[in-house]
Amino acid sequence: MATYAILSRFSPQAVTDPKDFKKLAETVSAEIKRQCPQVTWRQSFATLGRYDALDLVESEDLKQLERAAMIIRGYGHAATETLVCTPWNEFIAGL
16 A cells, blocks of 8 residues: 655635634545545644645555545645655665
8 A cells, every 4th residue: 555645734714713723624534534435544743844734644546645635625725745655665675
């Protein structure tokens, strides 16, 4: 199963109160679970700097991964960047 990192930067209009992020995250998560059953969430992080959040996910289905990123963009009012993640040992072994 392929691992991906989805980096998100929220629009200033995404929420008016920081406490609203919890509801926003619940909405986005529920929609991804409903529409993208082949995308498995592994871990999420709040980040400081260029991006606001980092989500680590796994999926065999690239189309569902793309849909998940679009759900984050649409429902989460965010810009996203998605990266393929190769475990270091596999990367080195392939050289």
